[in-house]
Amino acid sequence: MRYAVAMTAEVAERSRQHLLRADGQEDVALGLYSISSGRDRTTLILQSLVLPQPNERRVHGNASFSSGYILRAAAHAAKAGRGLVMLHSHPAGRGWQWLSTTDHTTEQGAAHIGVEYTGHPLLGMTLGGADTTWSARLWQHGESPPLWVESVRVVGPVLAVSWNDELRPAAVPTASQVRTVAAWGPTCHANMTRLRTLVVGVGSVGLDVAQRLAATGITDIGVMDPDVVEELNLDRMIGATRGDARRRRHKVDVAMRTMRAAATAAWPRFRSFPISICTPEGLAHALDYDVIFSCVDRPWPRAVLNGIAYADLIPVIDGGLALQTFDDQTMRSGSWRAHTLVPGRPCMACIHQIEPTEVMLDQQGLLDAPDYIEQTGRTPSVGGAPNVAAYSASLSAALLAQFINLAAQPGGQGIPPPLRYLLASHDLHRLEFTSGKHCPYEAGIALGDDRAPLTAAGPQATEERRSRCWRHALAHRIAGVLRSSADKLD
Numbered sequence: 504m505r506y507a508v509a510m511t512a513e514v515a516e517r518s519r520q521h522l523l524r525a526d527g528q529e530d531v532a533l534g535l536y537s538i539s540s541g542r543d544r545t546t547l548i549l550q551s552l553v554l555p556q557p558n559e560r561r562v563h564g565n566a567s568f569s570s571g572y573i574l575r576a577a578a579h580a581a582k583a584g585r586g587l588v589m590l591h592s593h594p595a596g597r598g599w600q601w602l603s604t605t606d607h608t609t610e611q612g613a614a615h616i617g618v619e620y621t622g623h624p625l626l627g628m629t630l631g632g633a634d635t636t637w638s639a640r641l642w643q644h645g646e647s648p649p650l651w652v653e654s655v656r657v658v659g660p661v662l663a664v665s666w667n668d669e670l671r672p673a674a675v676p677t678a679s680q681v682r683t684v685a686a687w688g689p690t691c692h693a694n695m696t697r698l699r700t701l702v703v704g705v706g707s708v709g710l711d712v713a714q715r716l717a718a719t720g721i722t723d724i725g726v727m728d729p730d731v732v733e734e735l736n737l738d739r740m741i742g743a744t745r746g747d748a749r750r751r752r753h754k755v756d757v758a759m760r761t762m763r764a765a766a767t768a769a770w771p772r773f774r775s776f777p778i779s780i781c782t783p784e785g786l787a788h789a790l791d792y793d794v795i796f797s798c799v800d801r802p803w804p805r806a807v808l809n810g811i812a813y814a815d816l817i818p819v820i821d822g823g824l825a826l827q828t829f830d831d832q833t834m835r836s837g838s839w840r841a842h843t844l845v846p847g848r849p850c851m852a853c854i855h856q857i858e859p860t861e862v863m864l865d866q867q868g869l870l871d872a873p874d875y876i877e878q879t880g881r882t883p884s885v886g887g888a889p890n891v892a893a894y895s896a897s898l899s900a901a902l903l904a905q906f907i908n909l910a911a912q913p914g915g916q917g918i919p920p921p922l923r924y925l926l927a928s929h930d931l932h933r934l935e936f937t938s939g940k941h942c943p944y945e946a947g948i949a950l951g952d953d954r955a956p957l958t959a960a961g962p963q964a965t966e967e968r969r970s971r972c973w974r975h976a977l978a979h980r981i982a983g984v985l986r987s988s989a990d991k992l993d
Contacts (some may be wrong), residue, residue: 504605505670505791506652508628508639509539509816510549510844511949512659515637521590521820523632524562531566533576534588536626539951541790547626547641547652548816549588553579558884559880561846565605566591566635573613577620587622589613596631599667600638602649615640628655637665654697656793658816659847660917662909664694664793671697672897676705679767680720687911688923695910696768701725701792703774703808707739707892708822709798711899714742717762719769725792726758727776727785735888739892753777779958780860781866782956790815794909796902797821802857802889808850812844814947814954819844820905821851824898826889836927837894840934841901843918850944854921866959897924 511516516848522530533553551914559572573589580587589610593600602610610627617625625642627649638658640649653670657663660889666673676684684692699720701711705728705863716724732747732754740754742761755775762773778785789795789811797808797819805821812819821843830836843852851857861870869875869971901922908918921934938945 505544507654509548515657530565531591535580535585537951542787544791548949554802558683573716577592582622587617590628592630594632597633598628634883696720699792700794702796703727704798705754707895708899715766717766717835720767721771722768724775726755728754729779795819802861805857807864814950840923843905849936853939916972
């Protein structure tokens with residue numbers, strides 16, 4: 504099991520303002536954390552701070568605190584069902600900070616209080632003041648030495664990750680990455696290529712995104728999609744072949760083949776998951792990653808990913824495209840949208856990328872049910888919406904640009920607001936949305952495992968949905984045959 508720590512940019516800034524004093528002395532604070540349980544990684548999410556009250560801590564070059572302060576914070580954490588966090592600063596520190604003898608003794612002494620009160624390990628964190636690098640470790644009762652985490656990520660309009668080089672060393676740039684490194688420098692390259700990145704949905708857009716991430720040098724990429732290649736996919740899935748369609752090869756297997764061919768990292772570690780994000784298993788694997796690309800076109804998977812972005816503090820880069828035609832089947836226009844979901848920015852529901860009723864219908868399998876489609880006058884989704892390979896590449900480019908803004912911050916700028924491009928009028932719009940007052944997704948920021956349940960309780964959500972659709976289709980066909988027979992008898 505690997506361990507990581509995450510927090511919002513807002514909590515990180517509040518911590519920085521308290522811990523980095525104008526007089527250059529160390530300071531201390533306590534806080535609460537929630538847990539996000541992935542398949543191979545557990546993330547501890549710093550939810551909130553419990554700042555000291557007068558006389559609960561003293562600053563004297565170093566910083567010390569009273570027993571009353573830690574007991575108050577531990578009781579607060581226990582009541583909330585959270586773990587206890589102890590934070591302190593090294594004002595002149597640069598890079599990942601290790602523990603001094605005094606730090607070790609203090610945190611180890613407090614560990615038993617945190618464990619006894621909350622039932623969770625004590626999380627110790629240090630902020631290096633020279634470059635605002637965070638470091639963190641876990642303490643069990645009486646355990647020495649502590650268990651160090653591999654990274655601490657701060658999530659907001661920019662993604663700032665502090666790396667434990669001993670557990671997650673930077674990859675050495677290869678000869679094929681010279682121009683890539685020249686674009687953003689060796690430090691940025693070392694940070695970006697360490698980001699564990701997941702692509703959910705590897706159709707026309709996701710397959711292109713996955714290949715380009717591999718070519719960029721990202722060392723750990725996962726691809727998730729339960730579907731197989733069909734002949735109707737071949738005009739958009741660049742890299743899929745007629746043989747893949749004949750063999751009904753899983754799309755993730757095609758993605759693995761094309762990523763390996765494009766990879767520039769010396770030792771790439773790619774993983775495939777032929778499962779749905781809407782299953783508990785798919786969700787657990789997704790929580791092992793630092794960034795997720797949402798390349799799905801269904802409301803239910805989008806809703807699951809929307810929840811992850813806020814509850815688990817994993818940035819989700821999402822988008823979509825549409826093409827419109829006239830009645831004579833000539834092209835009328837097209838559009839694409841791209842946006843990054845992080846705390847502090849509106850979620851997919853608030854920007855009208857998903858609708859709650861559509862999510863519910865998708866969960867019930869009704870969006871593919873012929874009888875429901877006929878009754879409501881909807882357009883069947885069989886075969887998918889119109890799409891063109893030459894146009895879908897514009898969406899994959901837009902999503903990758905969002906990734907660069909998030910991770911590389913060109914010109915010191917982070918992610919833009921949601922963007923929409925209109926093909927016919929050649930207009931790129933910055934969409935101004937605000938979060939809904941009672942948005943359930945954004946109300947669940949940093950909840951971790953206490954997130955609202957959206958996955959299906961079953962082995963394979965997509966297969967269940969398909970099974971329901973086949974049953975609906977069969978019933979619809981039988982009803983049609985019976986009606987036809989009755990008409991003939993009349």
